Amino acid sequence: MLQMLMVGLLWFSAVGCGLLAGLYFAFSAFIMTALGRIGQAAGIAAMNAINVAIVQSLFLPIFLATTAASAALAVTALFRWGEPGAMAMVAGGVLYVLGMFVVTMIFNVPLNNALAAADPASPEAASLWARYLTDWTLWNHVRTVASTAACALFIAAIAAR
Numbered sequence: 001m002l003q004m005l006m007v008g009l010l011w012f013s014a015v016g017c018g019l020l021a022g023l024y025f026a027f028s029a030f031i032m033t034a035l036g037r038i039g040q041a042a043g044i045a046a047m048n049a050i051n052v053a054i055v056q057s058l059f060l061p062i063f064l065a066t067t068a069a070s071a072a073l074a075v076t077a078l079f080r081w082g083e084p085g086a087m088a089m090v091a092g093g094v095l096y097v098l099g100m101f102v103v104t105m106i107f108n109v110p111l112n113n114a115l116a117a118a119d120p121a122s123p124e125a126a127s128l129w130a131r132y133l134t135d136w137t138l139w140n141h142v143r144t145v146a147s148t149a150a151c152a153l154f155i156a157a158i159a160a161r
Helices: 002-037 040-053 057-079 086-117 123-160
Strands: none
Touching: 002 040, 002 057, 002 086, 002 123, 040 057, 040 086, 057 086, 057 123, 086 123
């Protein structure tokens, strides 16, 4: 029974990490660049609209459940270290929780909150928007790499089992 649960969590985590890696990749590869090109007020308004819509979509349950599953896999694998794929499960779980979830909470969310509090047309928003485009995207790159690597590690753990 525990074996089936582990395999299910591995598959769920691999798919969840892959979905989120793809979303973060899209933001890093072209969405933020496009928002930066449409002008300050329009870019800020668009990003604020995205930030509201994303937490009202399927993103949030997948984001939270994948984080919980990844953390559970890492902890469980520590107690089952001798089993095939345990090292990949620990590495994938820790990498995902730290590189995606913690980075999101410490860096991306506060930047989103500051952007939401700004008047998009104000002169003060110009420096905020310039910093946001650079800083938010940098931390999004970290989330992209962490999610992609965690996905690969969970797939490696599945293959090892």
